[in-house]
Amino acid sequence: MTFVAVLAFLLSTFGTAQITVNGGNQTMTITTGVAGGQPVSVLNTSCTLSYTRQSKISKITVATSCPGQSFNLSVVATNVTRGNPAPQVSLVNGNPATDLVTNIPNSGTRNSTCTLQFTASSTFSQGNSTELGNDVHTITYTLLAQ
């Protein structure tokens, strides 16, 4: 019975997701450009993160896996209800996880959210998807002790 109680406690306490991304998968399409300039970047704010207060001050990092990446993608957290948004992060395949939200308090409100603002950009010299294929980023958001 002791073991069952401990297991039930663990599952009830820690079994729920500590961080979730809402909004699903997104496609961002760059369609126009400026003569003598560059293609016009595209913004997407359809996704949000929900995260839970932890026993220690925590933070969220972000990293991408995008083999054969051709174009540029960056993300910044906006409308952060708890914690501090980090500066805009360039998502580059192979780069280490980088801070997205820091100083998430270990007390107070249990659940927090933020909006993910993605910016897709490219240069004319980077080419187009017809010739190079799309960039498909699998982006990982990690909640961890700071």
Added chain:
Amino acid sequence: MLKIVPLSGTLCDGSSVRGSKGTEDCRNYSITVFALLFGILPSFGFGQTYGSATNRITVKVQAITVLQISAGIINLSITGSNAIAGQDQMMTTDQTSTLAWGTNSSTKKITVNTSLATPKFTLQLVALNPTVGTAASQVTLSTTAADLLTNIGRSSGTCGLLYTAIALASQGTGTDAHTITFTVATQ
């Protein structure tokens, strides 16, 4: 001292138990203890990482080609000041306009042609100081597209446009109105 009370499993001697309340010092359950302490619990917040989530963002860039001329209308007038006594040919030039482009497709060039099928006078054009690509030699404008700039693929750049109007005294007077088309084409 952590005491593990197994619900079910295999004892050290190989016999099965279920709901045992004993205090068997069993290696199998010792492994379970380590798994809990060092495998499962850290992922629930006793270590550095509390959790993670993923989604997928696809970035698609369409084939984009843009061209822009700095001046809409250019007038070249050949007057008496352009004439040299004893010479049939008179000419004037204009260098006030520029061409800007951007293309993210490879192997591209810029061609030029005029809408005027039978001009009375001659109009020539050459690209000056292109920031990217190779300027073709001076083009005499006709309805057939001719290369103005080559090797501009996947670039953004600018160049000057030098128009030269040529008239012969023997051709008399008149006006040619050209509508000039610049095109980014596959090289």
